[in-house]
Amino acid sequence: MSRRYAIASESSVIVYFGTSIDPVISQEVQKAYHALKAKAQESFYEIIPSYASLMVSYDVMRFSFDAVCEIIENSIHQAESIAVSEPKIITIPVYYGREVGLDLELLAQEKNLSAEEIIALHVNEVYTVYAIGFAPGFAYLGEIDARLATSRLASPRKAVPKGSVSIADRQTAVYPTQSPGGWKVLGRTPTAMFDASYDGLSLLHVGDHVRYQSISKEEFLSLGGEL
């Protein structure tokens, strides 16, 4: 697979593995990311993966651009000879009730499906974490069933409640905290996405696999969910 190294700034290198959202390309990024995290985390300021690219920010007092490219390239080569470990599968419980699934009704009308059918399609898939951004712990998961693919809200909400499980395009994500946003909300999870007590702070990391599990209102409340 061909990789393209580019300057991002005087202290950052970006590596392009491709130009599309593709599970194969994403896996290449994930392998490089994990190899660098394991080997060079202390050496670099940031190692940030996204869908098809990876950026490394470095200390210009210690490294040249070429040296950083070489470290990345070596890490990737070493990672290739190592068998890919099974991804972690994380189950996120979701209450899909009408009072928290703010756009369930809207989506049902738009897709000509019942709310139950939408929920079934949403929980049926195993998703991959392609990228994290927008907010701490905000993980972009893909891809949702094509029958659910939808546009963002015409006018974004000023405050999407914390834990809102949402979709946009072919992606799905949980809002880790209350924040503005335009994704369509299907339900709510009582699970924290970002917490200082978590090892690694974020529940999800790039490359993890995720399953949503439908829970009742009682379960949601007993797990600490708030309406």
Added chain:
Amino acid sequence: MNGFIVENGGLQSSIQDAGRRGLSDIGLTQSGAMDEMAFGYANFLVGNAFNTPAIEIAMGGASFKARSEMCIAICGANMQPTCNGHSIALWQTHLLRRGDVIAFDFANEGQFAYIAVAGGFQTPFAYGSYSTSLKEGLGGLEGRKLKTGDLLHTLGNRCPMDRRKLERKFIPKYPDSITVRLVKGYQEAMFDTKAQETFFNSTYTFKGEGDRMGYRLSGEKVVPSSTGILSEPICYGAVQVPSHGEPIVLLKERQTIGGYPKMGSIIAVDCFKLAQLKAGGKVKFKEVSLKEAQRATRAFYIFFKEQEA
């Protein structure tokens, strides 16, 4: 208690250090002092290590009361600081006594001022930094800007010497018109020759549309060959050009990934200058080689590393 009590937080004052590192992969912004040069000099003057938390005052209007004897330095934007109503100078140390009130007017030069105290502020450490990330509501004091009644503890250290003053030649100026150096990169290929000529030959205006996240500049429109790209990581100083064609420079509280085409990135030391530009200020971009850019950045950090050695 040793330290300050916040009498008035002003428009936006917060605790900052050099920023949060190594957590952008889970979506945490870097944050940290908008102008590391003024921040660095303030700490240098009071004898602190470079990366010691200081108060960052944005635009002005803040005041603080000393609860104990302490040694401070104020660097950065000129907010005509006073101590008990009497003018005090920037770029030097001051010994405060218990009950002294230092107050800041609105900046007539620059945007951000820093107060460093000998020994540093003893504020909470979160996720590897003392910095406040206002957008995310984390770090610093409960993730927010300072407000009346906040207590900022200090160790009550003495000044490194009776009075320490920054040599005049080191004192930065904050002119209304600046040239910032840019290293081309990212999607530079998406901007054709004509677009690049427009970009490097134009003078842009900062109309005050910006915050700690980034500054939008107004002026000649530069149109990339495509309006969007697949979301990718964003570094400090990145110049992104959304479909409106006007550049946005991403600064300390930038988002970690994004999908707009980028011309390249402004070098760190010039991002500090840009941060200090007042509304109405003019910006010109100048292309520099990676080598030249790295030399400038190294020169900046070497100065502070040498002080600590």
